[in-house]
Amino acid sequence: MAKGVNSAAEQAEQLKQDGNHYFKKNRFAAAIDAYTEAITLCPNVPVYWTNRALCHRKRNEWGRVEEDSLRAVRLDPKSVKGHYMLGLALLQKEIYAEGIRALERALDLGRGAHPNSYMVEEIWQELASAKCKEWVHDSAKRTLDLQKLEKACEIALEEKFVHDLSRKMDTDGVGYSTSEQLAALKLIFSKAAEDDKPTDIPDYLCCKITLDIFRDPVITPSGLTYERAIILEHLEKVGKFDPITREPLHPSQLVPNLAIKEAVGAYLEKHGWAYKLD
Template sequence: MLNYFWGKGPKGPEMGQEEKGKAGDSDTSVGSGSPAADPAEELKSAANEAFKDHKFAHAVDLYTQALEIRSDNAILYANRAFAHIKLEEYGSAVEDASKAIEIDPLYPKGYYRRGSAYVALGKFKDALKDFRQVAKIRPRDPDAQKKLKECEKAVQKLRFEEAIAQEEQDHPSVAETIDVSSMEVEPAYDGPRLEGDQLTLEFVKEMLETFKKQKKLHRRYAFQILLQIREMLKSTPTLVDVTIAPGAHFTVCGDVHGQFYDLLNIFELEGLPSLENPYLFNGDFVDRGSFSVEVIFTLFAFKCLYPTGLYLSRGNHESRSMNKIYGFDGEVKAKYSDNMAELFAEVFCALPLAHLLNNKVLVVHGGLFSQDGVKLDDIRKIDRFREPPDEGLMCELLWSDPKPGTGRSPSKRGVGVAFGEDVTKAFLEDNRLDLIVRSHEVKEEGYEIEHDGKLVTVFSAPNYCDQMGNKGAFIRFKSDMKPKYTKYSAVPHPNVRPMAYANNFLNFLS
């Protein structure tokens, strides 16, 4: 996660007085009089403390209560925008920052928070407009000028990449250009070796030991795994039917996000994937965590080894745009090569979008839809072999979130839709299902049951990005389809920070 802040003050929400006299900050207190006499000031102070303790959802609640008292305060809106950014609720962050700007058009933090949210959404051109405004308000501030130049570079690079992508649309798949047989395994290579094309359990176990030592799998074997998984996924349906036989079990995991050592801990707790011990990993295998390469090769290798012992669903982070921003693209290029990063993008477009367990439980990464009447056959018919669109069924499967209450509303993320209990109930009834399992959101206890027990969120990356303090969890189903939850804490990992390979401008904002 990122510390988006402005100026020389503390890396956190605006405390009240540290920037008095600067442009846009002439009214730095929430109310008049001493803080102790002002309920809004007290709430703001409590929200700031919650923020510093990484209790970002609680901070949002407290800022909201303060805004109910002082709805004309730009600082409160900017601070709440900051908390929304930490929760990856970028749509809400844009909305709050825009409100701060509306209240005070010369308040630089409003533009800075909105620009930061736009960067997180990959909307660099919109971000550029806001950073230009910051630099205009503070023309003598070197930090403002530096951030503007970095944003201009990012936009220039984005335009160049878009032009290259357009030129390469008619080119053959990168998979067709790779000749594994020509890649020599050097005598000095001390990792696992494979005779022939078929992966073995011994090879995969040796690969895990290699990764634990922070060593790389030889590029020949890495490409071999990628090409094999690509062929396997190409023939996989968009909605995969899974049968859990009497006496058998099936484990569903949520986001792992490049936390390789926590993935190994899951296998310590639940056993390695096999035909008798099958798993489903429900998207967002990569990005943010800086061991995403190790995570994805582990999952792909077990999938190649046991096609019905490990299942994979696409998440919103299995996409080219997210990977370029949040680290996976940079990590692959740093550890291997540009053409391997391109091959990963092709493979991700072949991942299925949903799994149906015993015709009773639907597992998707994000959530449900902006329209009523969607049937399972509609999911089966989605053309998934592409980058995720900005709207429609595929987008909503990857991006949507549940909300309390009923009805639908715009997503706090700025993509997908927020759907209520009635939407979940109607979808389950229309499709004769009992439960929806989804991931996509950090949960303090690793999972959360919502919508009258008809929807479960499971998240498997504990202490997300090394600072959220959350538990991880997974769900085990037996043939009776009653979920059993296991929670666990984060385990130590080598001293490589999250987002180490992220977009340069995103890191520049940290």
């Protein structure tokens, strides 16, 4: 019995390798067939499902991407690719909140496993794009709602002005009071719209190397904060020293800067335009 199980597992692994070969050749239908056979033999291996989901993604078969990704994350809740593809599929269906949550989960898992891998950067790009689209949608709605409310308030003040004129002889006083109220009203609505107007991101929320807003900030013993992937790349390719202070620095000395990460999260929550990518 054990021999039969091992044989099935070996066959499934060979089919996965075949699928990978077909995928690299852009033969996605053949790759899907190979992964499907592997799944038939060993249905509890998450990578077979995520590999097939990737093929479906290439063919824009988003319903099947969602199905395979869901199966993968049920088998392995820590599957980076599973959560990533699920997020992409949900976003295609314009289910933004759930799609963004799936991408955020994939990003957290990816950072924990391979913080400077290409996939972490790819996930961030997709997440930032989704967040920005969500902000554009919500911002447009907020702007329209504010405009409608401002107009309603102006009409109400004008009606009050007419009503007061009919009851008072001091028309100059009434007109001056209404003018002041209208000016105050415009100021209030102008301030209410400020959060949706792009401005410069505060320097303390940006990496000193990339000059971009932090995604995964880490702090060094010298007290400087860098983007994790960028400082790790520097330590690996340039040398084991702090790029600014030039003091010796080892990857093990990097500590997540939770205060800055929380500040970035709060800032992005309030200023969604800051997710916009150049």
